[in-house]
Structures are given as C-alpha cells and as structure tokens.
Amino acid sequence: MLGFMQSPDGPLTRLRKSHEQSVLGLLRKHGPLSRAELGSHSGLSRTTLYDIVAGLVEGGAVVASTPPVEVRRRGRPVEKLSLNPNAGEAIGIDFARRAVHVSAVNVAHEMIGSASEAHASDLTWVQRVDIAERLLGSLGRSSQDDASVGRPPRRGTLGLDSLSAIGVGVVGPINDPGSADAHALSIDGLPGLLRERFGVPVLLDNNTRLAALAEAVWGAAADAGDVLYLRLSHGVGGGLVVGGSLHRGMYGMSGEFGHITVDPDGAPCECGGTGCLETVASIEAVLQRYRSAGGRAEDISAFLTAAASGDPAARTVLERVGTDVGTVLAAVCNAVGPGVIVIGGELAEAGAALTEPLEGALGAHVMPMARHRVRVRHATLGEAGSALGGIALVLHESPLLSRYPQPVTEELA
Template sequence: MPRSEPTPLTLLRRAHEAQVLDLLRRLGALSRAELARRTGLSRTALSSITTSLITRALVVTVPAPAEGPRGRGRPVGLLRLDPATGRCAGVDLGRVRVRAVVANAAHETIATASRPCPPHASWQHRTELALELLDELLGGAAQGLEGIGVGVVGPVTGAAERDLGVARRFGEQYGVPVLVDNNTRLAALAETVHGAGAGSRHVVYVRLSHGVGGGVVVDGRLLRGAGGTAGEIGHITVEPTGPRCQCGGHGCLELYASLPAVAAAGGPENDAAVARAGRLTGRMLAGLCAAVNPELLIVGGELARCGARLLTPLRTELRARTLSAARAGVRVVGERLGDEAGALGGMVLVRQETPALYGAPTGDAVALSMADRNAASADGCCTGPVASGSC
C-alpha cells in the first residue's frame, strides 16, 4: 500500500519533539517546568511528548541535584538525552597546552586529557598533538561522534589558512562536522551553559591570563561580530595616555591586567598591582555593561585566583562608572570550569550549531570553519556544519 502523508497534527507533534530534543541537546538536563517555559507548550502537551520520548529511549529521567532539605510532595526530576545516543568532542589548541574532552549526549564528560605544548609551536604541530589525544580518548573509533569543536588562540576571521586548515584536518581524520572558534570565546560559552553562568542568558566573560580576552553571550548565543573579532576586550583602551600596545593602540587593558603586566608591576603578591588590574578591568566592563546590558560578569584566568584583591576594586570601579539601569541586577563572579572551559565550549558550540542527528539520514559529513558558516548563511543555506545533501 502507498505510504500515507503525515497529517498537520503529526507534523506539529514532530516539530515539538524536535524542539524538546534540541533544548536537551544544547543545554543538558532540564526540568519539565523549564522545558515548558522555554517551549511555550502546555503541561498536557509537554507530558505527552516527553512520555513518548522516554518510551522510545531518546530521553531518560534523572534526579535533580539536592539543594537543601526537600518538603513533602513528589521529588523533582530532570529530563536529559539518553547518554548512549551520541558523543561530542571539544579541543582547545591553547598557548602552552593542548586539551581534548569527549562527552555523551547527556553532557557528561566521558574522558579528558591534556598535553603540554611549546608556546611557539605551529598550529600544524598543535593540531597533530590534539589528534593524538583525541584518538586516545575515542579508542581510535569515531562511531557515534556527532561533531568536534576546536578552540584556537587569537581572532578567528574565517578566511585564515590556520582556521580552514584546522577544520579540514579534523574533518579528514574523523569524517564529522568541525567548528573552529576562538578558545576564550568558547570558554565564555561553556561558563554560560555549564559553569558559573548556568541559567543565565546574557553574559560577559573576561579572562585575565598571559593575555586578556573574553567573550559575550547574548540570549544564550555566542557573539562573534561581523569579522569574527568580537571578544578581543584586551585591546579596549582603558588609559588613553598609556603606552603603545602591540596591536597599535595605546593604553590597552592587556598592558595592565595580563600576567606579564602584573608581574612587571610587582607580581600577583603585590596588592597594588593586582588592584590596578582589577580597577582597569572594571573600567572596561563598565563600557560593556552599557553596550550589552548583561546579567552576569564572569572573571576567569590565572589572575582571577587573586580573589577579593582583584574583584573588590573591579566591583568598585564598575559601580562608579556604570549607568544605574545597566548596573541593576548585574553580578560579578569568578569562573567555575577552569582550564577545561575552552574544550568544553567547543562541545557546546557543536551542540548549538550542528543539526541533531536523531532520525536524520546518514551521509558523509563535511568540516566547516567559520568562513563556511558565514558563506552558507549568506547563501540562505545552513548556518552550521551539516551532513552532505541536507542543504
């Protein structure tokens, strides 16, 4: 008998199921109440959909983390994707260390590894080192791997030979979609979804390390900018009469709040040097608060380990220079994920920007860097890596 076409009601139900699966894929375990809030579905409709997904072994229930004593009533449970449905990998080609992380569909880390790398090593050397690490974590088999997110140091404009070469090399090795982005921006994304910013939607992240970088997340999505340089906050001027920076500007934040700058001013043990870094970082963040209006500011990197010696002058400067409307409700916190944030952010990026594979036809995957995503978007095609033939 000829196969009947699905009814409009069936198509609507499939769309709602896909919406629920996509949220769980991108954000990890969620309560039914949170799913209802994000989808706009009624309790009855959502219950029917989640029951079907559980029956088909796509979704499982898990207990919610204990947060103090519970009252009477039914215990709150969370829904998440079945861990066996797919894996994702994140890689950070850092300045002095290469990291690789593999997680399952439930956003649980399966394996992680890192290896030191010479500061002046080529991107080709870093890439091969990361491929060795990933092979170890995957056991040499890419079965069930949905995609790989790779973080690199410096601006990712999309047209650079490095960015295209990294994406191409990982794609050739594993035959899955590959996304390449700045590793500090990826750390911002990871902290927003799984770290100090979990539950927030508008976040600014600043990393005070060997250099100063950051990332801006707006409505849960990473902001890249027209040319891929969004987040280069280390080169925002905070002292107009300050010394010349290697970028060509004067008085950039990186000249005062990076590890080398603090070391030159007396080191992390010197309260005055740390306070100056905090004060000028607060000055920069005040401008971003006026422009972006975040609900959360996350401070990370090695210098953030100075704690209150850094954050107290930062908060003081922020309050003094920020519009009251932009300042209302904004919080300043330290990072939570540490050195693994860049690699974890690579996995979050894959979850957000590649299509879910549940029930999708199989095919040869292609590796896309940011340039490919921009070109696809301009052509009216997909905005992320896709299986061949799906555009």
C-alpha cells in the same frame, strides 16, 4: 551522535524533529520520566508521544527501563525513559596560545572527561593536533585503566567513531585568520587537518567566546540571560550573551575587550593600537609590572603565590590591574547592560585581591541605576571552559545559539 534523526527538511520532518528535541530536552532536564510524565510535560498527544518515543528508542537515543524489584511498588511496574549515555559523544578542543585542552560529554550531557597539556607557543598545527589526538585517546582509555586496577569501568567510554562533529576554539578572530596576533598561528588548513584525523566536520570559533558560551550553559552564569565573560590569561578577551543569545558580531569580533584602550599614552599593542587592556592585564604585562616593582616571579603561579602571602608589590599590581579591568568593563556594562560578569583565566585565581578593586571601579563608573544590579562571579569551568563551549556549539541545542550565525565549518567531501 543524533545523526540518525536527520532527514530531508520538509514541514513534517521539521515538526517531528521539533517533537524529538522536545522529548530529549525534557529527559535532559528532568532525568528519567515515564511516558505519562513526558506527555504531561510536553503537551503532545498520547499517539504522537508514543510514536516519537518509539523512534528515539529504536534509534538508540533513549533507553527504557523498569525500577529494580526491591524498589517497585505493588502493581505493574512503570517503565521509565532516559537518555542513553552510550548513544554517542561530543568532543570539544581548545587550542589556546600555550596549551591544548580537550573535553568530551556523552549524549546525556554527562562529562566523560577532560585533559590538558601545556606546550611551547611556536608549535605547528600538526604538532598541536597530535597533542589533541593523544589527549582524546587518553580519555578513551580511561575505562580500560579503571579495569586494570580493579575499578568498575566508567560509563560513556569515548568512541571516536560515533562523533558527528568536533567543536574547536582558537585564538583570535576566525573570519580573518591573517590578522591574528603574533601568538596565534594562521588557522588556514586547520579544519581540514582535523577532518582528516577524525573524519567528521569541524566547527571553528574564537576560544574565549566559546568559554563564555560554556559558562552561560553549564557554569557560573547558567541562571543569567545577559552575561559578560572576561578571560585574563596570556591574552585578554571574552564574550557576550545578550538577551539570552551568544553574540558573535558581523566580523567575528565580539568580545575583544582586551583591545579596548585603557591608557592612551600606554604601551603599543600587538593589534596595532596603543594602551589596550591587554598591555596592562595579560599575564606577561602583569609579570613585567611586578618585576619592575622589585618582585621576583618566573611565572604566573609564583606571582599568585606571592600575592596570596601578602607581598606588597604583588598586591599593588593587582589593585592597579583590577581597577583598569573594572574601568573597561564598566564602559561595556553601560553599553550592553549585563546582569552577570564572569571573570576567568589564570589571573582570576588571585581572588579578592583582583576582584575587590575591579568591583570598586565598576561601582565608580557604572551608571547609578545599574551598579547594584551587576554581579561579579568567578568562572567555574577552569581550563575545560572553551572545550566545553565547543561541545555546546556541536550540540547546538542551547537557546543561547538560537540567533547565532553558523560557525566556520569544513564539511566532509
């Protein structure tokens, strides 16, 4: 992507890179700008700005254009500068428990595409990487497919040779892969496998934490500086944005909300604990509770359909789950003080049947001075969330990552 701007890390180089990032950030925020407008926004001197812009244009990160003849005013046309959407792509991959999700954006942060494929939980990493490579290839073929049916090719066709890194989300703590739960494979060797396939370094992190990052950058919490994200899926986990910065924790354990005890006398959890939130709020736990109450549902989709149709057993299950989730989140809120709670994952599709009891538990347990300040929102990025978080990790341009530890990386030899 922007690898052409990298150089030895001296003071002048750092200053120039700072100016370059400032100009790129302004173009990303405001869209096409003239040099005069860039100067006004950036505060850079005319000489410095012109030098920075010239380098960015020469390097291909920025393109210059003039308005079409039909929209020009009298006088000399004003040249506009904008990000070059074809300067490169960033790729994110989410290796979830039972699916692979991929997303790609261009250097202008325009979405090129996303794709997903479900799979059995016991696939090897080689098989999962095969799926990821095929899905990414389908994004790359999109413009050819458009042309074959007479549509104009879409901008930003995927070019894997322009990648500088890939951001990857995996299940479980990444600093201790051997302790990952039974649904997740050990990640030993995964970065090397991906590096061999794509020829670039790999940035690896917990996938629910990456989903939190994505929702805070592009999604439901883009306007908030303190965010708690919770995903209710085959596993239960999340992430925290505290003081405008993604929080990882010393051992990469931040956001393990699924392993907070909700019932000391409850079922054993795969983490070794008892009565964890995951034992009552994961998809498998919810389906088991529903079936025990006489309901019939082969999967989460059937359960959600039953709940939407007013099935009393399904509604009762969701009320209990929502209360348990809200009780746990209230404890986290009292400790961390987020302004926004984002609920994602398949179970969140239950809507008000889940969130109303959840908000009721928050109201009952969050400290009185704060309970009316916490807003609950539905995640907006869907299955692409973690993959988009991987992209944010690669771009590393968000202030949310300003104090974030360097993720696990395997550099090219």
